Amino acid sequence: MASSFLKNKNSYTLLEVTIVLLLLSFAILIVSQIYLNVINTSIIVNDYYQSLENVRLGTEKLWRILKYGWSFNVLNNGEGLSFQKKDCTTTTISFDSLSRILNYKEENLNPESVFDPDLVKVNRIIFATDTPNVNETYAYFQYAPKVIIIFYDLEIRSKRGVTTSLVFEQAVAPLNSTYTSNLCQR
Amino acid sequence: MKSKGTSFGEIMIVFLIISVALIVFLRITSDYLKSLVFVKEFFILNSLLQSKHQLLIAYRNKALERPFGGETIEQAIWPNFPNNFCIDFNTSTGKINVNSGSNCEFKLINGLRLKYATYTINSTSFNYYYIFSIRTYDRLRGIYSEIKNIYITKWHPAF
DSSP: OHHHHHTOTTSOOHHHHHHHHHHHHHHHHHHHHHHHHHHHHHHHHHHHHHHHHHHHHHHHHHHHHHHTOEEEEEEGGGTEEEEEOTTOOEEEEEEETTTTEEEEEETTSOOEESSOTTTEEEEEEEEEEOOOSSOOOSSHHHHSOSOEEEEEEEEEEOTTSOEEEEEEEEEEOOGGGGOSSOGGGO | OOOOSOOHHHHHHHHHHHHHHHHHHHHHHHHHHHHHHHHHHHHHHHHHHHHHHHHHHHHHHHTTOOOSSSSOHHHHHOOOOOSEEEEEEETTTTEEEEEEOSSEEEEOTTSOEEEEEEEEEEEEEOSSEEEEEEEEEETTTTEEEEEEEEEEESSOTTO
């Protein structure tokens, strides 16, 4: 029986089996590469969502604080802003160009980063306020800035080292800019 | 007679299955990347929408900056908005500019322009208030973001 099995001419030759295995290996390699690419892409996209969410949280926090702020002053040629919070605490937002971080600092407290430094790097930031139409300073609403514009040039990052830029603008019209007197300067 | 090889039909079916699998994989990757682009663009469009909304309020509030005396309150605090207009902020002059027009171009703060994105603001005037609608539009991808029925009073609580 063994001899008849070995003499069976219908079986595959070694070359045929090798070619089939080779083709199968190629197919597995290609499919696994594509599958890995899909997984990688989904991880990168997930990282970007996280980074964008972090940008949204940071900008919303600034928006909310600036909306109720007083006495705004632009610092360092537009790279920072000082103001008083709703509770009249002196607060500064400043750009650290070396570490590319936007810092938020309240009086007597340690500075904290507006965005997560691992997810978002700041390439450039510009703060600007409008100028009043008259020189009168009798009432706060005559000289208070009616709008604060923040220009963001950010780099959002994925943990895999892939980056993309995000350029946008944010404007805040402070509510207190229409008060007759500055409640933080009584 | 028993066939020893694989038929043409069988090979074609195998190719078809492999092709469908490849197309599905590529489609998933492409959809992931597209969704990322769309999320980013919507983020930008929404930020710009909010920015224009705040500029409208600021422009209304600018009317409070007037010398006392000489003008009636109504003249001073009721700004005129055209039906369709563009609003932007000039960093060199520190002024908010309002001009008639539609499909306005975005001029960002440092002179950078977003050529692919435009915006339109419509206003309807009533006795004591305006109703605005703002739409930001991405011409490349055909997507837009919009706020309708923004009520802004012409008068101000300061008076």
